[in-house]
Amino acid sequence: xxxxxxxxxGYGHTAKQAQAVAExxxxxxxxxxxxxxxxxxxxxxxxxxxxxxxxFGSPTxxxxxxxxxxxxMEDATRPVWSSMKxxxxxxxxxTNSGAMHGDKLNSLIGMSLFAAQHGMIWVGLDLFASxxxxxxxxxxxxxxxxxxxxxxxxxxxxxxxxxxxxxxxGQRVAETTKQFISGQ
Amino acid sequence: xxxxxxxxxGYGHTAKQAQAVAExxxxxxxxxxxxxxxxxxxxxxxxxxxxxxxxFGSPTxxxxxxxxxxxxMEDATRPVWSSMKxxxxxxxxxTNSGAMHGDKLNSLIGMSLFAAQHGMIWVGLDLFASxxxxxxxxxxxxxxxxxxxxxxxxxxxxxxxxxxxxxxxGQRVAETTKQFISGQ
Amino acid sequence: xxxxxxxxxGYGHTAKQAQAVAExxxxxxxxxxxxxxxxxxxxxxxxxxxxxxxxFGSPTxxxxxxxxxxxxMEDATRPVWSSMKxxxxxxxxxTNSGAMHGDKLNSLIGMSLFAAQHGMIWVGLDLFASxxxxxxxxxxxxxxxxxxxxxxxxxxxxxxxxxxxxxxxGQRVAETTKQFISGQ
Amino acid sequence: xxxxxxxxxGYGHTAKQAQAVAExxxxxxxxxxxxxxxxxxxxxxxxxxxxxxxxFGSPTxxxxxxxxxxxxMEDATRPVWSSMKxxxxxxxxxTNSGAMHGDKLNSLIGMSLFAAQHGMIWVGLDLFASxxxxxxxxxxxxxxxxxxxxxxxxxxxxxxxxxxxxxxxGQRVAETTKQFISGQ
Numbered sequence: 005x006x007x008x009x010x011x012x013x014g015y016g017h018t019a020k021q022a023q024a025v026a027e028x029x030x031x032x033x034x035x036x037x038x039x040x041x042x043x044x045x046x047x048x049x050x051x052x053x054x055x056x057x058x059x060f061g062s063p064t065x066x067x068x069x070x071x072x073x074x075x076x077m078e079d080a081t082r083p084v085w086s087s088m089k090x091x092x093x094x095x096x097x098x099t100n101s102g103a104m105h106g107d108k109l110n111s112l113i114g115m116s117l118f119a120a121q122h123g124m125i126w127v128g129l130d131l132f133a134s135x136x137x138x139x140x141x142x143x144x145x146x147x148x149x150x151x152x153x154x155x156x157x158x159x160x161x162x163x164x165x166x167x168x169x170x171x172x173x174g175q176r177v178a179e180t181t182k183q184f185i186s187g188q
Numbered sequence: 189x190x191x192x193x194x195x196x197x198g199y200g201h202t203a204k205q206a207q208a209v210a211e212x213x214x215x216x217x218x219x220x221x222x223x224x225x226x227x228x229x230x231x232x233x234x235x236x237x238x239x240x241x242x243x244f245g246s247p248t249x250x251x252x253x254x255x256x257x258x259x260x261m262e263d264a265t266r267p268v269w270s271s272m273k274x275x276x277x278x279x280x281x282x283t284n285s286g287a288m289h290g291d292k293l294n295s296l297i298g299m300s301l302f303a304a305q306h307g308m309i310w311v312g313l314d315l316f317a318s319x320x321x322x323x324x325x326x327x328x329x330x331x332x333x334x335x336x337x338x339x340x341x342x343x344x345x346x347x348x349x350x351x352x353x354x355x356x357x358g359q360r361v362a363e364t365t366k367q368f369i370s371g372q
Numbered sequence: 373x374x375x376x377x378x379x380x381x382g383y384g385h386t387a388k389q390a391q392a393v394a395e396x397x398x399x400x401x402x403x404x405x406x407x408x409x410x411x412x413x414x415x416x417x418x419x420x421x422x423x424x425x426x427x428f429g430s431p432t433x434x435x436x437x438x439x440x441x442x443x444x445m446e447d448a449t450r451p452v453w454s455s456m457k458x459x460x461x462x463x464x465x466x467t468n469s470g471a472m473h474g475d476k477l478n479s480l481i482g483m484s485l486f487a488a489q490h491g492m493i494w495v496g497l498d499l500f501a502s503x504x505x506x507x508x509x510x511x512x513x514x515x516x517x518x519x520x521x522x523x524x525x526x527x528x529x530x531x532x533x534x535x536x537x538x539x540x541x542g543q544r545v546a547e548t549t550k551q552f553i554s555g556q
Numbered sequence: 557x558x559x560x561x562x563x564x565x566g567y568g569h570t571a572k573q574a575q576a577v578a579e580x581x582x583x584x585x586x587x588x589x590x591x592x593x594x595x596x597x598x599x600x601x602x603x604x605x606x607x608x609x610x611x612f613g614s615p616t617x618x619x620x621x622x623x624x625x626x627x628x629m630e631d632a633t634r635p636v637w638s639s640m641k642x643x644x645x646x647x648x649x650x651t652n653s654g655a656m657h658g659d660k661l662n663s664l665i666g667m668s669l670f671a672a673q674h675g676m677i678w679v680g681l682d683l684f685a686s687x688x689x690x691x692x693x694x695x696x697x698x699x700x701x702x703x704x705x706x707x708x709x710x711x712x713x714x715x716x717x718x719x720x721x722x723x724x725x726g727q728r729v730a731e732t733t734k735q736f737i738s739g740q
Contacts, residue, residue: 067514067669069620071627077618091314092364103501103512107669109477113297114666116310117619117659120330123314125364126300130275130307133471135522144471146304146435154503180276180309187371250445251485251698252437259439287685287696291485293661298482301435301475317655319706328655330619338687459682460732481665484678488698491682493732494668498643498675514672548644548677555739 005185007178008038008052010045011061011098012073016158018063018100021151024167025059025098028174035178042076049083057094057181058124059174060115064099067107069114077118084122091123094181097148098170100162104143104152112147127180129173140169149173189369191362192222192236194229195245195282196257200342202247202284205335208351209243209282212358219362226260233267241278241365242308243358244299248283251291253298261302268306275307278365281332282354284346288327288336296331311364313357324353333357373553375546376406376420378413379429379466380441384526386431386468389519392535393427393466396542403546410444417451425462425549426492427542428483432467435475437482445486452490459491462549465516466538468530472511472520480515495548497541508537517541557737559730560590560604562597563613563650564625568710570615570652573703576719577611577650580726587730594628601635609646609733610676611726612667616651619659621666629670636674643675646733649700650722652714656695656704664699679732681725692721701725 007029013019019041026037038055040048052058062073069077084090097115099108116126126147133144142165143150151166191213197203203225210221222239224232236242246257253261268274281299283292300310310331317328326349327334335350375397381387387409394405406423408416420426430441437445452458465483467476484494494515501512510533511518519534559581565571571593578589590607592600604610614625621629636642649667651660668678678699685696694717695702703718 066626066629066633066673068626068629068666071623071630074618074620074626075623077620078623081618088314088316101512102503104472104503104510105476105512105518106501107477107513107515107673108473109301109475110665110669113662114620116300117293117331117662120310120312121618121659123312123330126304126310126312128304128307128310130272132272133474135470135472135520142472144469144473145475146307147301147475150473152503183371184368185371187367187369249442250449250489252442252445252482255439255443255446258433258436258442261434261436262439265434285696286687288656288687288694289660289696289702290685291489291661291697291699292657293659294481294485297478298436301478305434305475317658319654319656319704326656328653328657329659331659334657336687456682456684477669484668485661485699488678488680491680491698494672494678494680496672496675496678498640500640514675515669551739552736553739555735555737 005035005182006038006055007035007057007059007181008040008055009059009061010040010042012042012070014063017153017162018061020158021098021100021162021170022061024170025174028171029178031175032178032182042072053089056185057177059177060097062099062111064101064106064108064111067110069111088123093124094127094177094184095119095124096127096173096177098173099148100151100153102153102155108145108150109147116147127177130176131172138165140165140172189219189366190222190239191219191241191243191365192224192239193243193245194224194226196226196254198247201337201346202245204342205282205284205346205354206245208354209358212355213362215359216362216366226256237273240369241361243361244281246283246295248285248290248292248295251294253295272307277308278311278361278368279303279308280311280357280361282357283332284335284337286337286339292329292334293331300331311361314360315356322349324349324356373403373550374406374423375403375425375427375549376408376423377427377429378408378410380410380438382431385521385530386429388526389466389468389530389538390429392538393542396539397546399543400546400550410440421457424553425545427545428465430467430479432469432474432476432479435478437479456491461492462495462545462552463487463492464495464541464545466541468519468521470521470523476513476518477515484515495545498544499540506533508533508540557586557734558588558590558607559609559611559733560592560607561611561613562592562594564594564622566615569705569714570613572710573650573652573714573722574613576722577726580723581730583727584730584734594624605641608737609729611729612649614651614663616653616658616660616663619662621663640675645676646679646729646736647671647676648679648725648729650725651700652703652705654705660697660702661699668699679729682728683724690717692717692724
């Protein structure tokens with residue numbers, strides 16, 4: 005079982021979140037995480053075709069997906085959409101921004117609409133929100149995993165709880181994908 | 189395998205769409221559709237707990253879910269959310285309005301956010317859009333099934349293609365649910 | 373110049389936010405705030421017709437507007453929409469929820485779509501986000517004012533910075549409305 | 557009074573819609589429309605600073621703003637956001653896609669969130685929806701102007717009613733801007 009993590013990152017914070025998602029995926033026996041930053045993988049169509057699930061990641065800039073992730077989506081649609089090659093793949097998403105809320109929801113909605121247009125099945129976050137900064141889902145989102153990063157090095161931000169939230173999403177996607185492909 | 193269709197309808201048009209969704213569900217061997225208009229089923233918690241999937245339906249009024257469907261969501265959350273009883277149930281949605289676009293997307297987003305908060309897995313519509321009024325998905329939505337109704341009797345509106353779109357969604361949800369529970 | 377604040381509140385937290393919005397409105401010379409909780413004002417059509425602006429407020433429950441505020445919207449639409457009586461009134465919104473993010477954005481989007489359908493003009497929050505809990509816009513939203521409330525008395529939550537954010541929105545709406553009606 | 561129309565267009569259809577918006581703007585005495593396709597105007601900061609209103613336009617690709625318009629937004633934010641240079645400018649939006657619904661709403665939401673983050677004031681469409689293809693707002697949107705284009709030359713698609721809808725938005729933005737700046 006292969007799970008791709010396709011993401012954009014401006015300054016390394018979303019990349020760190022992507023890495024945490026990958027670690028969560030690999031907690032599940034038989035699941036392999038394939039991490040694909042879009043800036044370095046402009047046309048990963050064959051790799052993605054082999055995957056059972058695709059998890060999308062983007063910074064939230066100005067209340068929506070980064071232009072680079074959006075360009076990947078447009079590029080991806082041309083070769084795969086007309087034959088609905090991603091139909092029934094599992095999909096999920098994560099996003100990071102400087103503000104706590106930061107209109108992050110709108111980025112996740114953008115990913116889920118893209119996934120729906122490709123006939124994919126969307127998996128969110130089954131975690132209660134907490135206002136304790138040390139807890140998973142301290143930010144309080146469910147459509148996907150959210151993180152908040154200060155204007156500091158990715159070594160120290162996003163904080164541990166946000167990375168654990170990201171890992172939880174990765175693990176959940178892997179478990180869901182496993183169940184779904186076992187049922188074929 | 190049981191699939192609930194929980195919906196609100198103001199004048200019978202969304203009810204007709206709900207009926208079409210139910211017919212689509214029943215095309216799949218082993219799938220039973222349970223149709224629950226919220227106005228007549230204020231507390232269907234036990235019935236819903238027995239279901240493997242829940243499909244939500246609402247008219248789009250003023251660009252969002254009807255107050256009655258929203259009240260059902262709030263009522264449902266109290267008994268089921270704190271123990272995440274709907275976790276991993278399959279979810280989907282449909283909506284109807286008088287205008288072609290009519291901000292229907294926002295109602296489907298409202299349903300998908302509700303489903304995500306409950307840990308459900310969202311299934312959309314794997315149909316290309318068409319501008320031929322006789323074709324399925326003539327309106328062009330993917331997060332769920334959309335219908336458009338004129339100010340006329342539910343006997344004649346929404347039109348056949350919108351009902352076939354709704355049935356397609358029901359069938360797809362049943363097939364997806366079947367695969368998902370087979371993999372447990 | 374009259375500015376209505378039409379809101380729903382489940383446990384008093386959004387009511388407190390509404391009060392702060394009203395205080396912000398009244399900072400502007402010549403502006404009168406009229407506070408209308410929907411539960412106690414089921415049909416305030418004449419009062420609203422006299423107002424130059426309407427600010428909507430709702431808790432975010434399950435990722436969208438409360439059923440009670442939505443019901444107000446549906447009720448309001450019947451008497452005023454067909455003659456577009458609210459056309460060119462200024463509109464704005466605020467929302468409160470238990471989680472920091474809590475999908476609050478979707479409630480504000482619901483309000484702004486409602487306002488757009490009524491031909492109203494939408495004013496958001498001209499405040500940079502901060503991650504300092506003592507600063508205005510500590511949550512980081514712009515389409516309207518956001519607040520976060522713990523499971524505690526409205527006497528202590530939402531915190532001061534969220535109330536100042538709400539007051540800032542009220543003041544901004546009053547200033548914008550003043551300019552807009554002066555230009556007639 | 558100057559009103560910029562900043563848009564992206566893939567195949568000329570959204571460009572035609574932009575032209576109609578410009579014609580609507582120029583119906584208002586004293587209003588000058590400045591049409592800026594982003595592909596040819598990568599850094600129009602000084603021109604935009606001189607404008608009283610900015611109308612954004614984009615095709616809806618995969619349920620959201622085009623990557624090119626999003627890149628413009630990210631580029632614009634750097635020079636203008638930190639000093640909130642666009643605060644209180646009037647904003648509006650239009651979008652075009654191949655399907656009738658086509659998740660166009662989400663593109664307009666993306667524009668309105670961007671505008672809100674910049675402290676702009678949002679003006680939508682004060683037009684009732686119609687299901688008569690010859691009428692303005694035949695598609696049925698309000699947050700901005702929507703158009704639908706077939707896979708054909710921009711000479712014949714979008715159709716006249718969609719262009720009239722676009723022109724109506726342009727005129728409305730010009731009238732609103734005029735009133736707003738007269739009131740300063």
